[in-house]
Amino acid sequence: MLRKWITNHNQYSMLKAELKNKIKEKTTSTLSKEERKLILSIRDKTKQKNRNNVTRTMAYLEYFKLHPEIHWSLLAHLVSRNAGWNMTDLKGEFLTRLLTPKEQNDFYLFLERGNWLIFQDAYPQLLLYEASKKQNTSLFHLLTHLNVSRFMEPFWMHFWKNQSSSLLTTALIINEQNYIESRVILNVQYQKNVLDTILFRLQDIFDLNHILIPYETQNTKKTTFVGGTVHHFSSLEDRILLGKKLYHDLYSIKSRLNYIITWTEQHPHTGSRHDFWPHLFTEVKKNLPSSNQMLPHTPIELNKHSPRIYSPKLKNVWEDWTHSAAEEGDWFKDMTMFPLVKKKINHKEENVLNHYWNTIEKLEIAVFAKKLFTRHSHY
Template identity: 90%
Template sequence: MLRKWITNHNQYTMLKAELKNKIKEKPISALSKDERKLVLSIRDKTKQKNRNNVTRTMAYLDYFKLHPEVHWSLLAHLVSRNAGWNMTDLKGEFLARLLTPKEQNDFYLFLERGNWLIFQDAYPQLLLYEASKKQKTSLFHLLTHLNVSRFMEPFWTHFWNNQSSPLLTTALIINEQNYIESRVILNDQYQKNVLHTILFRLQDVFELNHILIPYETQSIKQTNFVGGTVHHFSSLKDRILLGKKLYHDLYSIKSRLNYIIIWTEQHPHTGSRHDFWPHLFTDTKKISPSSNQLLPHTPTDLNKNGPRIYSPNLKDVWEDWTHSAAEDEDWFKDMAMFPLVKKKINDKEENVLNHYWNTIEKLEIAVFAKKLFTRHSRY
């Protein structure tokens, strides 16, 4: 135990020193012909896979199958699935009747921009590691040429030498959340149209920010969940700590991890919540918009003959969006984030299934109340 503590302490001390040097680092050097070719190839592959939430979500999973030691790619796949479900919720059974078309579009662009940005920053890192494996040499000095923060090079180099998956995963969580902080969360447009709207203030009431990680065990053939909830989405620290907790939940029980991986392989991502609960959700709109669902009292009451909630496939309700180029500024200017590398998390698992079910019930009530109010206001 003492030896492990000393080893970890020495690793953190070394990384801290390297990160401090990165802050003072001189401008990046010129590329060789082969390096320039590799950088252009990585950018092209990233662009091809970054068309929409479905393509990028599946790209993460495909990468994980080839490089399972990069734990973050599986975590990113599962979190990106949730981003897709949130996107289609905006055109689904409940939110489409609670939000105006403009609000639906603004919120979609908020989700899509964050999902797009993280992929275009993280996927080149994954491809560079893949190239390093093929060439059997570290290529991480090229990260800055891919506009990746200087924060990441020491962690990738350490991973290359030590294969410390948890440390790399933590670094990627910190990096990607900082990457979208100024570009999305603090962006004036999204602050005005999304974060400061009544809708977003109601996030804590409806608890819409669930991250659901589905799986099925061999003994019980029904969908189980592990995951968490962001109660303050605009808090950078909270998002990072949730990411660390989700990673812990994902990898803390090996048997469950295997079930989760099997589930992802057996259920291709479509953006519809039908992917994980076909007994409750349908990707086909069969009922009139004015009707109301009569949901069972608990998730365990679900059956094949009960009413189902409309949850469309992503491709059926949202077209591919052409994004403006990401800002080049590096977020890493001081060591303020480094303590979060070691910061402990609350590893107590929450009952995310019940939380999510309560959200569905609240949305159903809100739709009914709005319909009732609209009816009475006519008189």
Template identity: 50%
Template sequence: MFPWKDRPLKKKLKQMLDHKDIPTFSSEEQSWIAEIRSDVKLKNRNNVSRTEAYWDFYTKHPEMHWALLAHLVSRNAGWNMTDLKGEHLSQLLTAREQTDFFLFLERGNWLIFQDAYPQLLLLDKSIKLNRSLTHLLPAFGVSSFMVPLWDHYIQSDDSSLITRALIVNEQHYIENRVIQNPHYKNTVTDTVLFKLQDLLNMNHILIPYTTPSLKQRKLFGHSVHHFSSLEERIRFGKELYDLLYSIQSRLSQVLEWAKYHPHTGSRKDYWPALYNDVRERVPHKLETPLEKPCNIHGNEARFFSPTLGRAWDDQIAEPAEQEDWFTHLKQLHFLNDNIKRQDGDILPLYCESIEKLEFALVAKKALRKKEEESELN
């Protein structure tokens, strides 16, 4: 549970609500701020560069659990982006729908990085200088909520609490900027397609790992079913974090897999027997759907899953909207660790989603063929 008995921490959080002063910085501090902004901009080019940056930071600071969690979730965001140009969705969605979904995913991925990565870089600099630089957080538009939490982390090394705090912060950060944003509500979150996330295969977070004895690729993970709900996304993040760190031997295998499989955006990264980054099946050709797609054999055509660079161009992002989501102490209840333990058995649900996509695509092709035959007659 959140340490309510830690009155100094709660008092500092209350002070942040009562006094939101405009800070001033020395010339040296302004130089650090400019340096961090430059680094963030460089690494916020696209999903692949963000995902790599999270991993690089984690390898330097493995005590920062959130960086690993962000790396793995960002991999999934990239796979969802390329799915829109992949085997199934490129033929099930219109070009406009594909673009709208991509821009929605890209905006969330970009926003979280530009908010969280400066926090990580300030931590790194604080460690190097052996003094806290949390007073610089407002220079990057970071919520006042995070300042006392980072101070607490620097003093306590409480990896679990700072991870929960970052989960709470980032989901609040994208709530009004993306999820409740009128533009994205009209083009994505209020659409029928978004409500069919199970079918679209976009509600699973997959975490690959390799068993050293059998040298097999395996998956575990978790699913979110009410993405538009802030509370549900926060609970999901905390449960995924708990799942990731629940078995230390498996965590080591996750790290081993991630180390030797750089993120490209293609699902081939974790399942080359099922996916390829070049097209093997003929688009629009009517075929029998694979009823058990996860049991695909080497002599069968694999599903197309392009790399991010082939699927989408880098985007020029609009600046983040300036607002602080932390408005009252009641929001602290999100820091509680009251979660439901997950078993991580994601493979049956994931394979079922692919099977649904197969049948949906074949049905659409059959309908198109019937319409073409009717036009000829």
């Protein structure tokens, strides 16, 4: 135990020193012809896979199958699934009745921009690692040429030598959340149109920000979930700690991890919540359940005769969006984030299934109340 503590302490001390050096570093290396060719290839592959939420989400999973030591890729796949479900919710049964078309579009662009940005920053890192494996040599000095933060090179180098998957995952979580902080969360347009209005309203009333990780056990063959809820979406530290918690939930029980991986392989991502609950959601638009045919009180009561909620496939409701180039700049300017590498998380698992079910019930009631109010206002 003492030896492990000393080893970990030494690793953190070395990383801390290397990161401090990176802050001071000004120059970047010149590229050889082969290196320029590799970077162009990585950018091209990233662009091909970054067309929409479905292509990104499946790219993460395909990569994980080839390189299972990169735990972050599986976590990213599962979180990106949730981003897709949130995107299609905007055109689904309830939110189309609670949000204006402009609000739906603004919220979609907010989600899409974050999803796109993270992929175009992270996927080149994954491809550079893949190239390093093929060439059997570290190529991480090229990260800055791919506009990746200087924060990441020491962690990739450490991983290359020690294969510490958990430390690399934590670093990627910290990096990606910092990467979108100024570009999306603190962006004046998104703050005005989404964070201060739509998301604030929906969070406050419906607590919508659930991350669901579905799986089926061999015994029950029923879909269950592990996951968490973002209670303060605009808090950078909260988002990082949630990412660390989700990673712990994902990898803490090996049998459950295997069930989750099996589920992802058996259920290709479409963006529809029908992917995980076909008894509750349908990809075909129907009328909202009538007052004498309300949803069951608990998800346990779900069966094939239950009324189903419209949850479309992403490709049927949102066209591919052409993004402007990512804003330049490196977020890593001081050591403020380093304590979060080691910061302990709350390991207690949420009953995310009950939370999500309560959200569905609240949305259903809100739509019913709005319909009733609209009807009476016409009298």
